[in-house]
Amino acid sequence: MLRTFHKLPGLLAAVLIVALALSGAILSVVPALQNFSAVDAPAAQVTVADLAANVARHVPGISQISRQPSGRIIADYATDTTAGSDIIDPATGAVIAPYAPSGFVRWMTDLHRSLFLRDSGRMATGFAAFAMVILCLSGAFLLARRMGGWARLFTRARGTLPQRLHVEIGRFAILGLLLSASTGLWMSLANFQIVSNGLDATAAFPVAVDGGTPKPLAQLAALRAIPLADLRNLTFPTDPSDVFTVTTSQGQGYVDQATGQILSWLPHGPMRRIYETIYMLHTGQGLWSLGLLLGLTALCAPVMAGSGALIWWRRRRSLPRLKHNHMAHSADTIILVGSDGNATWGFARTLHDALTEAGYRVHTGAMNTLGKHYAHAQRMFILTSTHGDGAAPASAAQFMARLAGLKHAPTFPVALLGFGDRQFPKFSQFGLDVAEALDARRWYAMLPYDTIDRQSAQEFARWGRSVGEALGHELVLNHQPERPRTRMLQLVERVDYGHEVQAPTSVLRFAAPEGPRTLWQRLTGQTGLPRFDAGDLVGILPPGSDLPRFYSLASSGRDGFLEICVRKHPGGACSGFLHTLEPGEMVEGFIKPNPDFRPARGRHPVILIGAGTGIGPLAGFIRGNARGRAMHLYFGGRDPQSDFLYADEIETWLGERRLTSLTTAFSRIRDRAYVQDRIAQDAQQLRKMVQRGAQIMVCGGRDMAEGVMESLELVLAPLGLTTVALKAEGRYVEDVY
Amino acid sequence: MKKLIPALVIVAALAAPRFAQARAVTLTTTLRNFGGYSAYVVLYLMDPQGQYVRTLWMAGGRPYYYRHLGGWLRASRGDLNGLDGITGASVGEGRTLTVHTDIADALIDAGYSIHVDAASEGMMESPAEIRMPLKAADAGKVEHGRAYIARFSYTM
Known part of the structure; x- marks a missing residue:
């Protein structure tokens, strides 16, 4: 609902708003110029x-x-x-110069007021001002919801580049834009004599x-x-x-x-005083510094319009189209979806298609539609994400109220699946809330409540197997979020580690396949690789499978190669395949951006903590640290003789000051230790660095990440800090698998 | 059909005296390229004693701007009554405003005059920029203003 209030005026008035914002920004300079040229x-x-x-x-x-x-x-x-x-x-009454108002200012003002269309143009600009007021208000509420409450409004923005731009620029400009728009709206209403400006008396x-x-x-x-x-x-x-x-x-x-x-x-009279104040606030005439500030925020409006349109378009493009969607009352299987973006809808479609293929009559709809008459339903699935810090996503906003309105629990069983991101302090909180609410109303659970972390297709496939067991037949959920466009990557180098300590791990380096490069690529010096940065993910499709496995990237596109660390898992189809790969052979892969796992901008120190293949993206960050920012690496392995990944490179990086310090911990030697032990030992230095604004980046397996977090809690406690607080600031980021 | 004929006769009888005593006058006002927003222009009729008779045309639709038409405001005391139907859009620079009106024969060659005020936003006010006696002999004669009005004339 709120989103509709944001989307509609945005789409309808975007072009008008951009025209008004740009002309307004230019006009905002006029009072300042007049002020400085006035005698x-x-x-x-x-x-x-x-x-x-x-x-x-x-x-x-x-x-x-x-x-x-x-x-x-x-x-x-x-x-x-x-x-x-x-x-x-x-002072003297003498003539300084003849006075002629600027034709340029008049032209710009005419454009700003009426688009050169007199009264119909003035109506259009008044409408644009109204749309802008609605956009600012709905945007503020959306922002608060996204960030997890008004108190967290200025915490770190997450998401794709357009989303972060929209959030960061939006919260900088919103007050200025709201002031410009609401005063402009008042002036428009006064111009059409809907409100009085008191000037007629x-x-x-x-x-x-x-x-x-x-x-x-x-x-x-x-x-x-x-x-x-x-x-x-x-x-x-x-x-x-x-x-x-x-x-x-x-x-x-x-x-x-x-x-x-x-x-x-x-x-x-009061109406005239109100009008004059509003006129001054809008034009900056008599308040030139505010005018400049409003002009600056007005310049943000085109960026907001562009990023907003892009976000809308991407969301729309990813909307699922469901085939064979039965009516709620005739379906034997109901799927309800709680989603903000459309990722969860995509998973629902996978489930929908698999069940349809298995012969079920499936109805899929939003969680907000709960309470329809399910005459033939025999089972229900609820798939929900969480909005921000535990709120209901858009398509589930009314779910709890509708649930409370139901008199009886249904006779059929329900399976609930929550989607979330373990990076957030409250992982899949809304899913958990729904689980508790269903439990409290004695809904019969087909399966225990389960969760999917960061849209993992593997976890979803695993859940599908449990659903299959409950249904009494096999159910394959092969989920692919929009089959990505893959590229061929050619292995150019591999370095093997860890064979002696039963942890065979390889650092694999890929390049674009050899072959004639296009003229454009040769002219621009492009490598033929896609764009990516260390910390992003590469999805690899093993031969004969459509289910990609993701690996963190240990290099950036600028390095001219694509590097990953892969540990061979017993029975792992993709890791096994990669470990047989010889230089010259090809794999099929694509990039999945992971923009939240990056060193924060600035010169603050970075504490990198990784174990095993978790060193991959951290090595990528160090390699890219040409400016010599303070970076401290904690690395955990089994035996320095066998699985000390990047040992030679690390020595070089220390010499080049790309890496400031190295601390290692090995678990299969006499002086055995884990990285979390080293963190406890270095508590004092780490505290100092955190106090100076350091960012902590952790990459590795789940157990290691939990151990590191526990250890860091003890380090941070004397500072009155927690990992949760640092996470909220983006100063504690994890890439955990 | 029979009933309709007497009705038409009555209408003609009422209308005829009006046409007998009034004359169609066309007033033409051409603005200069004064370098400003479209101007408010008002044409009004003054009697031989310098008292306001009535407004002939108000070019400009927002009453709160009429205070910048100082001559008209002073003469009419800002009277908005009677502006219905004789109000139009403001006039852009270089444009010509043509007004058709009826003026009673009794007022022509009787010491009455036509005044024109003009003003544009953020620029000077120009009360009574044109004051032209209403004389049959002056029809077609061109008067030049000093601020906004390049040419003014009337025909009858």
């Missing part, structure tokens, strides 16, 4: 009467004096044949004037009482029966030219 204001005691007298001496035919918000004074004059305007020195025109000989300007008492800084506008009388019309920041009225007395006065 210094004279002493505070200068009154409107003084100025009028001075100007009248220098400007024949003076008809009006105006003071702009920047303090610049403009005098208009008219004789029988000519008329014009001059910029005036406020004028003081009652005096019934009678003195008509006597006009007093010298400097002696007009009413004008003597107005300090120059309060003046907006003074209009001179056109004949002896006319009056001075004066507008100040307080009100507007008429002054008798013979007596110098005020004849009629109307203080500005």
